[in-house]
Amino acid sequence: MVDNRFELMGGESSGGMGVVCKAIDLESGKPVAVKFLAPWDPHAGDGARVRPWTSTDLKRFHRECDIQRELSGQGVPGYVHSRLTGARPYLVTEYVDGLDLRALLTQRRPGRADAAAITVQLLRILGRVHSRGVIHRDVKPSNIMIAKDGRLFLVDFGISLPMDPQATRHTVGRTPGSLGFMAPEILQGERSPGPPADLYGAGCTIFLLFAARPVFEYGGNEFQVEYHHRLTPAPRLSTVIGDVSEAMDETVAGLLAKSPSERPTPEVAERPFLDMLPRPGSRGNPGEQYDPKRPFLEGTASAPSAPARGGPTRRPVVRRSPTSGPSRDALRSLCLGASEELRDAGPGDCARRLVDVLPVVRRRWTDADGDVLSALLLCAEAARAEGDWVSAGSRFRAVARQLRGVGPGSPSYGSQVRARLGAVESQLNEDRIPEEAPPDWCGIACEVLELGQDARPDLVALCREVGEELLACGSSTEVAELCERLAGSA
Template sequence: MKQGERVDGRFRLVECLGSGGMGSAWKADDAVAGGLVVVKLKHPAYSTAGGTERREQESLRRRFEREVRLLRGLEHPHIPRYVHHGEHAGEPYLAMEYVEGRTLRRMQGTVKLAEAAALLVPLAEALLCLHTRGIVHRDVKPSNIVVRGDGRTFLIDLGIAYLLDPEATRYTEDGQTPGSHGYMAPEALRGDRAATSPATDCYALGCVAFLLLTGRRPYEGEPGGLEYHHLNSPPPRPSSLRPTLPADIDGVVHRLLAKAPEDRAGLAELRAVLAAYLPRAGDDAPSPALNPDPTLFYRGGSADAPAGGRTAGPGPADGGPDLAELAELARGGDLIALDAALDAARDYHGLRPPEIARAQLAAADRHHAAAGHTRTGCGYRHAVERALRSAGGSLHLEALIGSAECLLAAGRPGEAHALREAADRALGARRPGRGEPLAERLQALAVLLRDHGPRA
């Protein structure tokens, strides 16, 4: 392939972004939808003279087609969206959203707590989205994290993602170690089967968090080599390099780096801890200035504002959906109608209005009640908790409790325990009166969790 060539008559290649054993990636103009995309092209087949080469090419083709299936099924604000796929010159290609921005690899030094939270919370949410769909990313690292000009953070490159479905075809042989040096979990370095669990992504994100908070990767600069320490040395505490770091952040990052996958903190816990440090609308810009600035996504309302810069309005007078009607549906209307009204309201008003936050919580409660196995409710709560956080107060507290209930029912008591602790802290700060419903609900959750052990 060369610059200026058209793929499938639609995508004009502008610049080669990289090439590897599987194929190449190009920035390209989309002649149909307009704008820039990334086109991933599989390399042409090797000579068919040898059976080994044919088998390898067939494996690469299946892997490429698998990435297409993964992206087609994903819809998340921090994962590039699928655009198109097809064949060119007899080989498959995939076109996806091009994210114009800077990778974390190019952002040097430590960052302030608000900046770290603004980077890590979207990454945790993106990975939660993948994990609830049975996908492990397996290559979380700074060069696969991009911050766009408007402050939105993206997790890119699912090229070696692994399906957790036991019926899915495997494309990585046992003993291989997909991932990147300095961010690989011990089980990945050993080539264990456990390297295909979500805990592997938790470890890698812990390494990224350590880098952001301290300015260097775990074990960097220590004698003996990174691989040796990742396999054998106790997990480091970021507070050893940044003594003023709050204990809750220090603790959760330290436990993300636990050697055993079952001992690691979960993504929901990381997100719950960092939520308290996120910037809010109206906060001052970082000083010194960042370019791009990940806090802008939260400070400027871009986390909640719809495309085009429209702002929330009180009702339909400006052509927007009626929030009073949405509130009525949330109190007892048809669930399908509530979902449709929520979609329309979010598209127009964003997530900031309290009516939308309350409707999101009502819909989450009812989806959770309607799902016999709780998986749907749990995933739904993961999607709405960020919006509820912006409303604060009892709505955020109720979302934390509901998320913990869903996780416990879904067989994930460790994460449920972490969210219950976050809800405990939030409730204690409010000094609840005797008999407050949320306090009673939290106490009932604590009783259920007690059956699973002191730390679930």
């Protein structure tokens, strides 16, 4: 029993930030869903997956309750009650008697009319959410519920954000989201994504609905999947299933565009799917459950929402290979200028211009290119200098991945060490130190010490600096001993 009002009925499920249980609201007699704040710890053992919540977790949960209250109804479960004090903060919402889309897809592959009905309902929900100034940030099949009467609901606003870039963020560390559905700009560290980020997740979901496969196959290597979503053009739906109208093919390709500005709005994106829907009053299967066509057959489907605030309507545009951007010589000149700025007085015009062209050169030449790696590392260091730890960490990790396996004899070894140290330092600016940060640093420190007199003084100094930050956060005696050895070798 919760607060002498909500009688828990079991059916517990958990996510990244909470545990959800079915309950009965004794005041109304209706079933409800009760979500308790219970952050998941990815580093914990099998016996204790939930960690104690922090003040940042509570602020984020408070924001989720406010957003749920604001959006309540029409594709978002209705708000019932919340309590943010005490040992177990909780949020109570309408209970959706149905299945999430991921579970439904494991049972059967929807026909094209069903897939179109799901698509249109989802896009209309997103249009309404965006029109209220909210970005969901985690649009994926497991966060889309289909009720027994065929209505769709978008759930779990735990990592959603207000659209206003000046609004307070309670997000730390790497930007949250789900592998295979995160927009390229989020993967690259964008802290204030706009509505197009949700449209990318919708595009991945729509592709899965029609093609019965993800946009990019997951082969056990999450970095490879992230790489493809950031830089590799998505396959055309027409090349996977055939017999697709040109308008539908263009729309799905537009939703999966790497550039946010090229993605269509929900109102535009739904148009090619409308002709696939049944007309109100058409003959259906009245007894069939989880039929997404039913709201259209009964004429109860919601109408499209007005465009999101600040979001002009535009037609779908298919991403093509970039035709503008700096030449090799211009990129190298920018890198040289940015390097001098970072060495002397901090990021300046060259560094800012380099950050602006970075997405273009990454698409054109990929992260494996030496000039792009130099630019990526400089942009990471510029973000670090400005305290943008999310962008810095994302870029440092990208460089470290590309240079994995490079040894001390390689000219790129110094860049690899700087990137690995930068990744550790970025992690330290979270509310708590990730368990992998001290061992990662210790491994780097041992490598640098083994070089002896051949170790570059700047790498020794940077390694010691990050180690001292670890010590200030209360790290182990091993870190202290290695810091002393680094000081002696300087």
